Amino acid sequence: MILRVRRETWPIRGSFAISRGSSSESVAVVAEVSSGGKLGRGECMPYTRYGETVDGVIAALEAMAPRLAKGLDRLGLQDALPAGAARNALDCAFWDLEAKQAGHRVWQLAGLPAPEPLVTAYTLSLDSPEAMGRSAAENASRPLLKLKLAGPGDLARVEAVRANAPSSRLIIDANEAWTPADYRELAPRLDKLGVELIEQPLPAGKDEALADLEHPVPVCADESCHDTASLAKLEGRYEAVNIKLDKTGGLTEALKLKQAAQAQGYKIMVGCMLGTSLAMAPATLVAQGAQVVDLDGPLLLERDRDDGLVFKGSTIEPFGPALWG
Numbered sequence: 001m002i003l004r005v006r007r008e009t010w011p012i013r014g015s016f017a018i019s020r021g022s023s024s025e026s027v028a029v030v031a032e033v034s035s036g037g038k039l040g041r042g043e044c045m046p047y048t049r050y051g052e053t054v055d056g057v058i059a060a061l062e063a064m065a066p067r068l069a070k071g072l073d074r075l076g077l078q079d080a081l082p083a084g085a086a087r088n089a090l091d092c093a094f095w096d097l098e099a100k101q102a103g104h105r106v107w108q109l110a111g112l113p114a115p116e117p118l119v120t121a122y123t124l125s126l127d128s129p130e131a132m133g134r135s136a137a138e139n140a141s142r143p144l145l146k147l148k149l150a151g152p153g154d155l156a157r158v159e160a161v162r163a164n165a166p167s168s169r170l171i172i173d174a175n176e177a178w179t180p181a182d183y184r185e186l187a188p189r190l191d192k193l194g195v196e197l198i199e200q201p202l203p204a205g206k207d208e209a210l211a212d213l214e215h216p217v218p219v220c221a222d223e224s225c226h227d228t229a230s231l232a233k234l235e236g237r238y239e240a241v242n243i244k245l246d247k248t249g250g251l252t253e254a255l256k257l258k259q260a261a262q263a264q265g266y267k268i269m270v271g272c273m274l275g276t277s278l279a280m281a282p283a284t285l286v287a288q289g290a291q292v293v294d295l296d297g298p299l300l301l302e303r304d305r306d307d308g309l310v311f312k313g314s315t316i317e318p319f320g321p322a323l324w325g
Helices: 054-062 065-069 074-080 085-102 129-138 154-164 180-192 208-212 228-233 251-263 277-286
Strands: 002-018 021-035 038-044 122-124 144-148 169-173 195-199 219-221 240-243 267-270
Touching: 002 054, 002 065, 021 054, 021 085, 038 085, 038 277, 054 085, 074 085, 074 251, 085 251, 122 129, 129 154, 144 154, 154 169, 154 180, 180 195, 180 208, 228 251, 240 251, 251 267, 251 277
Parallel strands: 122 144, 144 169, 169 195, 195 219, 219 240, 240 267
Antiparallel strands: 002 021, 021 038
8 A cells, every 4th residue: 555645735715813823824734545546535634733733744644654555454543643633634545545445435334324415604714893794794694604703802793793694593613712701701692692502612621610600502622522532521511522533533533433422412513624625525424413514614715626525505515436435
């Protein structure tokens, strides 16, 4: 088996800002594995919040080449690399290759039903209340909007969005920017504004206060939930978990996390980094039946891959084999 790894840069439409900063481009790492004339692909987005760099992820993947040549497979990969972006790219490349070698679609190999269309959230980048209000007006026809927040001024931001998109469902993502005092003040007010989910309000590792605070709106773990092992620390603090393949280390662990989280009563959100359709396609399998789908990465880029996902407004059509799986 031959491994190839490359870096790709994808410009973002305008710019994209969250509480930790803004960016104008998204840098992806693509892993390709080939064997017997078949090729599988997977894409990941290294994330500095988790101590990842593009160069580090590329190095971690390239270090797997000798083991792949000696027969390392997808199941063995789960112990060969830790959960994270590098394993995600290679895990998804394995799934793609296995599907092509078997002559079946990837969901058949995974024992899943054929995927159905999904309605994704559309993310409004962090900005002033006035700017977010304008963005909301431009996207008021979308059924679900996700607002990036940052603490100071957040109530005004949500009020502006609600005024300009009165029919849209709203979820918010604080990206760890709030304090317990912020949460205590904002949560009941957001409930009255119709917000349906609060994503990661407090910093991961410092979220124990959530167990003692009222939850008028369900709270979702993002940075606090990476893989199945994370679930043990979430009880009493969160009602939902955000599953991202770049955190779980691929589709293999993401499916396990979904099953385990559902068994423990958590609502499921399936999210993404700012990636192309190649990164979204595997996640759409996890997103089947999820309470919240947030796979709008390609909509936020200037352009997408050839044979990318088809978006009809906010509805994602099932992916074709030319893209993945």
